[in-house]
Amino acid sequence: MGLRDLVLKRKYDSDEDDVLRDFYIPALSRSTKYKRLAGFFSSTGLAVAARGIFALVENGGTMQLVAGARLRKSDVEAIKKGILDRDLAIGGRFLKELKEMKSEFVKDHVRLLAWMIGRNLLEMKIAILTDEAGSPLDEDTVDAKGIYHLKVGVFEDTNGDVISFSGSINESASGWVRSVEEFKVFTSWSEGQSDYVQDDIRSFDRYWNGLANRVVVVELPTAIRQHLIEIAPDNLDELNIKKWVTKTDKELWQNQIQAIEAWQKNDYRGILAMATGSGKTLAALEASRLAPESVFTIVIVPTIPILKQWAKEAIPDFDSSAEIIVCGGGESEWKQVLPWRVAELRRSETDPQELRRGKRVYVVTTANTASSRAFQLTWSGIPSDRVQIIADEVHHLGAPMFRRCMELPAYRRMGLSATPEREWDTSGSAAIVQYFGHTVYAYGIKEAVRDGHLCHYRYYPFFAYMSQHEFDEFQRFSDEIAVEIAKWKNRNKNKEPELLPPSVKLSRLLEERARIKKKAEDKLRVFDEIMSGDIVKPLIVFCEDEEQLSGLKSVLAEKHLPFLIYTSQQSISERDIVMSSFKRGDCQVV
Numbered sequence: 001m002g003l004r005d006l007v008l009k010r011k012y013d014s015d016e017d018d019v020l021r022d023f024y025i026p027a028l029s030r031s032t033k034y035k036r037l038a039g040f041f042s043s044t045g046l047a048v049a050a051r052g053i054f055a056l057v058e059n060g061g062t063m064q065l066v067a068g069a070r071l072r073k074s075d076v077e078a079i080k081k082g083i084l085d086r087d088l089a090i091g092g093r094f095l096k097e098l099k100e101m102k103s104e105f106v107k108d109h110v111r112l113l114a115w116m117i118g119r120n121l122l123e124m125k126i127a128i129l130t131d132e133a134g135s136p137l138d139e140d141t142v143d144a145k146g147i148y149h150l151k152v153g154v155f156e157d158t159n160g161d162v163i164s165f166s167g168s169i170n171e172s173a174s175g176w177v178r179s180v181e182e183f184k185v186f187t188s189w190s191e192g193q194s195d196y197v198q199d200d201i202r203s204f205d206r207y208w209n210g211l212a213n214r215v216v217v218v219e220l221p222t223a224i225r226q227h228l229i230e231i232a233p234d235n236l237d238e239l240n241i242k243k244w245v246t247k248t249d250k251e252l253w254q255n256q257i258q259a260i261e262a263w264q265k266n267d268y269r270g271i272l273a274m275a276t277g278s279g280k281t282l283a284a285l286e287a288s289r290l291a292p293e294s295v296f297t298i299v300i301v302p303t304i305p306i307l308k309q310w311a312k313e314a315i316p317d318f319d320s321s322a323e324i325i326v327c328g329g330g331e332s333e334w335k336q337v338l339p340w341r342v343a344e345l346r347r348s349e350t351d352p353q354e355l356r357r358g359k360r361v362y363v364v365t366t367a368n369t370a371s372s373r374a375f376q377l378t379w380s381g382i383p384s385d386r387v388q389i390i391a392d393e394v395h396h397l398g399a400p401m402f403r404r405c406m407e408l409p410a411y412r413r414m415g416l417s418a419t420p421e422r423e424w425d426t427s428g429s430a431a432i433v434q435y436f437g438h439t440v441y442a443y444g445i446k447e448a449v450r451d452g453h454l455c456h457y458r459y460y461p462f463f464a465y466m467s468q469h470e471f472d473e474f475q476r477f478s479d480e481i482a483v484e485i486a487k488w489k490n491r492n493k494n495k496e497p498e499l500l501p502p503s504v505k506l507s508r509l510l511e512e513r514a515r516i517k518k519k520a521e522d523k524l525r526v527f528d529e530i531m532s533g534d535i536v537k538p539l540i541v542f543c544e545d546e547e548q549l550s551g552l553k554s555v556l557a558e559k560h561l562p563f564l565i566y567t568s569q570q571s572i573s574e575r576d577i578v579m580s581s582f583k584r585g586d587c588q589v590v
Contacts, residue, residue, distance in 0.1 A: 002157040003030050004189060012165075013182040018320060020052055023185070027155045027163055029055035034063045035154040035204045050109035053116075057236070063116065066207050066217065068127045087221040090126055094224055098231070108239045114232035115239075117225060127207060128216045151183065152200050162188040164200035253453060255443045256283040262441040263287055263414060270440030271394060271415035271432070278448040280416045281310075284390045285318045288360075291388050291412055296345060298389045299364045300405055302396040304329040304572065305579075310392070311364040321359045328369030330572055338363065339378050345386055367396055371404040379408055388412035394436060395420050398428025400507075406435035413437065424510055462530060464522040477513035484509060518544040524551045531559050537588040556589060563589040 006026050012019050028034060034056055046067070056063060069090045101107050116122035155163040167183025186196040210217040233239055256279045259272045264287070274280040288297045299315075301307050307329045315324055325341065327334040341361065369375055379387065387410040391397055394415030397405050399422075415436040422428040448454040466474060484506045527541075543549045549565070556563045564587045566578045581587050 002159045003027065003155060003161045003163050003187070004159070006030065006163075008163070008185055008187065011182060011184050023165075024052035025055045028052050028061070029059055030157050031056055031059065031155040032061045032158050033154075033156040034061060035152075035156075035201075035208070036063065036065050037152040037204055037207055038065055038067045046110050046113055050112050053109075053112060054236075057112070057116065057121070061121075063122045064204075064208060065122065065124045066127050066204075067124065068129060071128070086128070086218070087223070090128075090218075090221055090224075095227055098227060110228075111231055111233055112236070112239055114228035115236060117220075118229045118232045124220045125208065125217050126220060127212075128218065130214050130216055152203050154197075154201055154204055162197050162201070164197045166200050166203075252282070252286065253279055253451070255279065255447070255451065255453070256286070259283045259441040259443065260287045260290075264290060266437060266440045268388070268412040269414075269437035271417065271420050271436055271438065273417060273420050273439045273442040273444075275443060275445045275448045275454065276418045277454050278443055279453065281314050281392070282318065284392075284414055284416055285314065287414060288362075288388060288390065293360055294345075294348065294386065295412070296342070296361045296363060296387050298370070298387060298408065298410065299362060300367055300370045300389065300391045300397070301364065302367055302393045304366065305575070306392060307364055307366055310362075315362050315364070319360060323359050323361045325361065325363045327363060327365035327375060329366060334365075335374060338375075342378050342382065346382060367402040367405055370408070371402050376404060376407065382409050384409040384411040389414065391415045391436065393417055394432060395422050395429075397435075398422045398425055398432045400428075403428075403431055406431065462526045464520050464526045466516070466520055467522070470516050470520055474513060474516045477509055477516070481506065481509045481513065515544070519548055523548070524555060527552060528555050528558075531555060531561065538582065538585070539589045541589065561589055562587055566590050 008023070009017070012023050017023070034053075053063065071089055098110065101110065113122060113124075117124065152166045153164065163185060165183045165185045186193040186200070188194050188197045206212050207215065207217060255274070259274065259280070260283055263270050263272065268290070272280050272283065274283070291297070299310050301310060307326065311324050311326045315322055323341075325334055325338050327338060365375065387408070389408060389410040389412070391405070391414070394417045396402060397415075413436045415432065420429075420432065420439060422432070445454060449456055484503065488503055488506055541552060543552055546567075546569075549567070553563070553565075564578045564581060566575055570578075578587075578590065582590050
């Protein structure tokens with residue numbers, strides 16, 4: 001396939017388009033030559049310039065790159081006085097940057113370019129900006145005058161077809177990751193565009209050959225070239241550059257990369273036991289892209305707020321082109337839409353043309369809906385290699401009412417949870433492991449705080465005590481539980497008890513005993529003491545039920561502390577209003 005086979009837009013805007021995946025990677029994967037006038041010469045600039053270049057390397061292509069040098073005012077003065085060699089001025093600052101690289105993203109991409117230089121796949125030249133008299137300009141003057149901001153790129157394939165682009169896209173960290181950039185695209189085979197292509201080629205050639213006004217172009221200094229060759233990997237497999245390419249254009253944390261690799265090595269099954277806030281959602285979405293685009297991804301979540309986070313925020317931010325089908329959470333259209341799309345998936349087994357290309361399909365559902373008969377029947381007969389499952393807060397699926405979720409056909413299975421083990425429920429935990437596999441990667445709060453992904457925090461326990469009546473009730477339930485466990489073991493003595501669900505009675509007794517601790521009356525006294533002290537706000541208070549909530553409300557009212565209530569009994573819109581108010585800071589206690 002050549003460049004003509006691409007479906008291109010006339011203009012790309014990073015505010016609307018995924019320029020890396022929609023333009024650069026497809027174009028580079030079909031090119032044998034890539035010419036680029038880039039931004040300024042720095043380790044970060046080179047690293048970001050290398051994004052997508054792996055597609056050119058895989059295609060056996062070559063690259064020519066011109067980057068502008070940034071010289072300090074003191075260096076420029078020293079050059080003018082003959083005290084400092086020009087190459088040393090360029091090289092000294094850059095070599096220092098190379099030796100101090102800390103970001104894994106920067107290191108891997110610079111080493112990729114170094115690997116290309118060592119094999120003569122990349123030629124690089126440095127542009128030095130000059131004044132009218134031909135003297136070099138320092139970086140402050142360059143920034144102030146805004147010169148050398150011409151950005152041009154030219155792709156060429158084996159057929160001689162050419163794509164060029166020009167505009168404001170800049171090969172710098174801010175240009176690729178944070179800024180909103182745009183550029184126009186022209187093709188040599190399209191009517192009325194060949195002149196623009198030739199203009200871009202002439203622009204590049206003028207700089208490459210040192211014919212541009214007020215710009216001196218020099219070869220890459222020997223010291224820099226030699227150092228790059230020294231840090232180049234022997235084998236590109238050491239870098240695995242593709243791991244950095246995400247739909248969000250975000251740099252993956254090392255723990256996310258390790259989690260994905262661990263899941264992949266375990267034959268695409270397993271649980272990621274990662275602390276809340278340590279990036280497991282993005283890791284899961286990135287891992288989902290390891291499957292072919294035709295594979296449907298089912299995301300199972302425990303609650304409606306989490307459903308909304310995945311469907312309205314996480315997936316769209318990760319992949320703006322994805323098709324998202326929401327099941328549950330007040331959405332009823334799925335009962336018409338989902339069977340139709342799954343039927344299309346089923347027909348594609350015999351007729352590949354039936355399946356629409358160009359976008360991934362994510363089915364986001366609550367565990368309650370996923371365990372329903374209607375949802376289960378929808379997937380009947382679908383080959384498991386056409387479906388993958390991501391279960392957020394996977395420990396919830398061990399509950400008896402949700403275990404049907406783990407009957408869905410899916411070869412690739414990933415469970416996410418900060419606490420995958422179900423407390424006092426060995427059978428539920430065993431059922432989860434039996435379906436998803438064991439924990440393949442663990443990353444706790446301690447590691448996340450150490451690595452700077454979570455903030456340091458303080459944990460203060462406050463003790464409440466059972467009343468005599470509560471203690472007596474707790475002891476009575478404990479005695480009944482002991483008797484029921486003995487009966488349960490006797491009934492199942494020839495079976496594997498850890499794989500068997502507890503009896504209905506035993507489950508009820510365990511829940512009732514747990515509620516005694518959760519609803520201890522003394523907790524209101526402790527809460528009153530806490531709220532009387534110097535408590536940090538904003539504050540989220542969790543309670544067991546409406547009765548306990550009523551007691552907490554009374555305490556807050558006595559303290560004249562304004563608060564808002566957030567419960568499952570409220571409508572979705574009511575809950576949205578509460579959370580919006582809390583986020584804005586209108587209310588300090590929820």
